[in-house]
Amino acid sequence: MGRHHRRxxxxxxxxxxxxxxxxxxxxxxxxxxxxxxxxxLIVVRDMLKLATNSREAKTIINEGNVLVDGIPRKDYKYxxxxxxxxxxxxxxxxxxxxxxANNRFKLYKEEPxxxxxxxxxxxxxxxxxxxxxxxxxxxxxxxxxEYKTFDTIMLxxxxxxxxxxxxxxxxxxxxxxxxxxxxxxxxxxxxxxxxGSGTNMVVLSNDTDFETIEKYVYVIxxxxxxxxxx
Numbered sequence: 001m002g003r004h005h006r007r008x009x010x011x012x013x014x015x016x017x018x019x020x021x022x023x024x025x026x027x028x029x030x031x032x033x034x035x036x037x038x039x040x041l042i043v044v045r046d047m048l049k050l051a052t053n054s055r056e057a058k059t060i061i062n063e064g065n066v067l068v069d070g071i072p073r074k075d076y077k078y079x080x081x082x083x084x085x086x087x088x089x090x091x092x093x094x095x096x097x098x099x100x101a102n103n104r105f106k107l108y109k110e111e112p113x114x115x116x117x118x119x120x121x122x123x124x125x126x127x128x129x130x131x132x133x134x135x136x137x138x139x140x141x142x143x144x145x146e147y148k149t150f151d152t153i154m155l156x157x158x159x160x161x162x163x164x165x166x167x168x169x170x171x172x173x174x175x176x177x178x179x180x181x182x183x184x185x186x187x188x189x190x191x192x193x194x195x196g197s198g199t200n201m202v203v204l205s206n207d208t209d210f211e212t213i214e215k216y217v218y219v220i221x222x223x224x225x226x227x228x229x230x
Contacts, residue, residue, distance in 0.1 A: 013105050014038050025054065025077060031138030032081030038105050040066060041076040043086060043097070047107055050088075065090050069116055070158025081137060082177060083117050083218075083227075085110065085157060096227055098175070101183040108228050115163060116155045117227060119218050120147055136218075152219040154226060164226070166219045173225055174204060178216040185220070185229060186210070 013035070025041045032038075044050050044057040044066060051057035057076065064072040067087035068080050080086065086095045086107065094114055095107035122134040123145075131145050133153070143162060147153065150168035155161065166172060170191065176184050186204030191214070194200050200214035220227055 013099060013103055014042060032079040032084075036136075037079035037081035038097075039076065040068070040073055040078045040080055043080060043107075044076075047105070048086075048088075048095075069160075083137065085114050085116055087112075098229070099177050099182050103178065103182045108230070110228055114157075115226075116157055116160075117152055117218070117220060118155060120149055120151050120153065122149060123147070150214070150217070150219075166222060166226070168217075168219050171222075172219050173221040173223075174202075174217045174219045175225075175229065176204070176212050176216050177218055179212050181210050181212050182216075184210070185225065188217070188219075 025039050040061055041057045044060055050060055061076045062074050064074055069085050084097045094110040094112055096110050098106055098108055100106040118135040120133050121136050124132045124134055126132045130142050132140050133143050133147055134140055152166040153162050154164035156163050170188050172188055174188050176182055186206040189205045190203040192201040201211055202214050202217045203209055203211050
């Protein structure tokens with residue numbers, strides 16, 4: 001993608017004003033798509049309010065002051081996305097990137113050393129029969145075959161070691177990322193598998209029951225959430 005593209009055509013999830021300027025920063029290809037990610041410059045300038053313009057934001061990023069999942073990122077077009085941990089160690093601030101009820105990216109405060117949650121989107125057998133977990137953020141980790149698609153794993157940062165496994169099953173807690181129930185948390189009540197090419201559906205319960213499509217559901221805990229959501 002080029003350096004910029006038109007603001008009016010930017011994804012609705014990006015929390016930016018659409019009519020104040022004609023252009024917004026473009027994004028480099030990376031682990032997150034345009035739908036599930038947002039350029040680091042927008043996070044620093046528009047969400048964290050650490051800069052008043054692009055030049056200031058680029059300086060902050062280029063100095064290595066912004067870490068994504070424990071790694072300094074100096075590319076202002078780097079795509080950060082769902083469940084990424086944004087760290088600002090120089091000012092002792094830490095955040096997790098999620099979608100809010102309006103399907104817009106929002107930063108939730110976290111503690112130092114917060115772990116990364118990743119949903120398993122697929123599994124692949126690689127060399128010597130090893131099992132590779134293909135995660136929602138485009139990364140991969142090697143693991144045993146006990147993990148299943150749509151389970152969530154918790155990774156330590158920045159070494160990305162599996163420290164907890166949360167199965168995708170009835171009774172566990174999940175957050176909805178997308179659709180009219182975006183940002184809501186509920187207990188998985190039922191997983192309805194649809195034959196053929198139809199979309200699997202999930203019934204969740206908080207104060208009332210609601211239903212959403214499977215791809216929007218991310219397990220975040222068993223009896224209580226493993227992340228901060230307020």
